[in-house]
Amino acid sequence: MRPSLPEPVLLTPGPTPIHPDAREALMRPMIGHMDPELFALNAEIQADLRVLYGTAPEAFTALVAGTGSLGMEAGFANLVESGDEVLVCANGSFGRRMAEMAARYGARVRLVTAPLGESINPADVAAHIDGVSMVAVVHGETSTGVLNPVPEIAEIVRHAGVLLTVDAVTTAGMQPFRMEQWGVDYAYTGSQKCLSAPPGTAPIAVSERALARFSARRSPVPLWYCDFEGLRDYWVEHTYHHTVPVNLHFALHAALRAALQEGLEARAERVRQLGYAVVSALEPLGFSHYVKQPEARLPTVLALRLPEGLDDTIVRQALRTHGISVTGGLGPTAGVIWRLGLMGEAARPAPYRALMVALETLLGAHGLVRRFEAALQGEPLSA
Known part of the structure; x- marks a missing residue:
């Protein structure tokens, strides 16, 4: 018998120690990804994600099978088309990653920057927002420990009538996030951060306005795996799209429920x-x-x-x-x-x-x- 190893002390900005309820859920027997039990669990996850993100009742929520970076990429893949002007707020590594991803999907990227260790100035967003179709910002820049003023930026974006994408990887689940109140159109996090679930799922939330923009696309979504239509087919219509990581869903559900019960x-x-x-x-x-x-x-x-x-x-x-x-x-x-x-x-x-x-x-x-x-x-x- 292998000796038991001491519990590691993880003080990193992710992953975090797995919540005991999530660990127990992870070890449950496998069921099929089209099993009615899993669809019932998924519906509970969707409802809990609406609470987590503070969405409108009709917002589409789901898990994509990857880390927070896949959540980031899914937003640009579905909501950006070649030639779109996208304004990215970049004051650290993950803002820069947003800019790189948007460019790979054909966006003409404009950058609003701030020195390392400083937050984005909303006035700079206002000065560069004319003509863009989306603004993207990291709420909590993990690389520098900076909190960007998303509510103030969101107010500017809302008045401009463009989409707002927010990286909530180090904020959602550890403090209130008010997607509907602020006017955020797409938000995502990673299961292994504030929720203390295993890595491998990225909870996303999509506003009705973002879905309308998606429906008006001129070209197919280049990322098949996370096409919003395919995701909705599985999460809403319960038709096959791809094999989801079943036990990670159970673990995420347990960790998410624990977070909301704590408040x-x-x-x-x-x-x-x-x-x-x-x-x-x-x-x-x-x-x-x-x-x-x-x-x-x-x-x-x-x-x-x-x-x-x-x-x-x-x-x-x-x-x-x-x-x-x-x-x-x-x-x-x-x-x-x-x-x-x-x-x-x-x-x-x-x-x-x-x-x-x-x-x-x-x-x-x-x-x-x-x-x-x-x-x-x-x-x-x-x-």
């Missing part, structure tokens, strides 16, 4: 309290917020600038010997920041308490655990 406001408060405790513990060591403006800080991906003299590679490798995974920066921020995930089951005190214990040992930094615990309890902090 999105409660989950947002859980993140706020934990983020405050982590920063309170680490600041005396010289860690500091990478994102300077508080309103632009993404609650679910805590981007912390490293103290002077701390060797990123050595310390993160040492943490792995303790079973703890921490993610560094991407590209220009490599060796400059850590990106700590505060999503789903990672946004609990126990994993971060383990980090504080390990750092006390590795850095000889006494008092980390005490400060962390005090901040969690709302007690006055002393150096």
Whole structure:
């Protein structure tokens, strides 16, 4: 018999630890992808996704069989045609990925940018929106820990009468997302992020306005696998399109139901309290917020600038010997920041308490655990 391995401590910005209910659901016996039981489960998933995203009652929701990047690509494949003008807000790696995908589907891409660590300025969107058919923005830019002002951008887009696509990968499921109220037309996330389900499904939501744009296409959708018509055939009409990952549906259903039962406001408060405790513990060591403006800080991906003299590679490798995974920066921020995930089951005190214990040992930094615990309890902090 193989020895049981210790539970890894995942503090990364994805994937997150699997929710216990999702883990149990994942192990259930296999059924067919056309089984009435699965269609009934899918209907519950669709209803729960409307709550998760805050959609209109008639919005089409579904899972596409891939990660959040497939959710991203499905939006451009279905809603963009060759020659369309698309305005992409890019202030990090995933905004840039949006721009690349839109261009591959024939869009003439306009970029609105901001320096790394800063949010998109809605005024820049307003200045470049004339003549576009879609605006695309990442709500929470995972690569830098920046929260973009989607409600303000959405108001500009709504008045312009164009479609709005939002990457909600690190926001939906950990805080309220108001798709109908804001005027978002297409949104997506990944199962392995805020919901703490296994990777492999991307929950999407499509507005009636986006479906109308899809129906008016001049050419077939070039991505057969995620054609909205084929997806609706399966999810609504219950006709065969492709074999869906059955057990991932059961796992996602369990994790999604757990998130909604806890409540999105409660989950947002859980993140706020934990983020405050982590920063309170680490600041005396010289860690500091990478994102300077508080309103632009993404609650679910805590981007912390490293103290002077701390060797990123050595310390993160040492943490792995303790079973703890921490993610560094991407590209220009490599060796400059850590990106700590505060999503789903990672946004609990126990994993971060383990980090504080390990750092006390590795850095000889006494008092980390005490400060962390005090901040969690709302007690006055002393150096």
